[in-house]
Amino acid sequence: MEEKIxxxxxxxxxxxxxxxxxxxxxxxxxxxxxxxxxIPTRLSYLNEAAKKMKGEK
Known part of the structure; x- marks a missing residue:
């Protein structure tokens, strides 16, 4: 298989x-x-979006 960077x-x-x-x-x-x-970055963004939807800071 081809090696990638x-x-x-x-x-x-x-x-x-x-x-x-x-x-x-x-x-x-x-x-x-x-x-x-x-993946941790995506989860962090998801948690921030969920907090905004709930009106939390």
């Missing part, structure tokens, strides 16, 4: 890669960056 950490990885949004708009990120950076 993670658009977040710059390291080579194998496999399909992951969608790095909202941190990057193009490219793929490795599994490590996806699980340690991208």
């Amino acid at each position: 993670c658009c977040i950490c710059g390291k080579e990885f194998e496999g399909w890669g992951n969608n790095p949004y909202p941190l990057e708009l193009k490219g793929c990120c490795c599994d490590d960056c996806n699980s340690s950076i991208v």
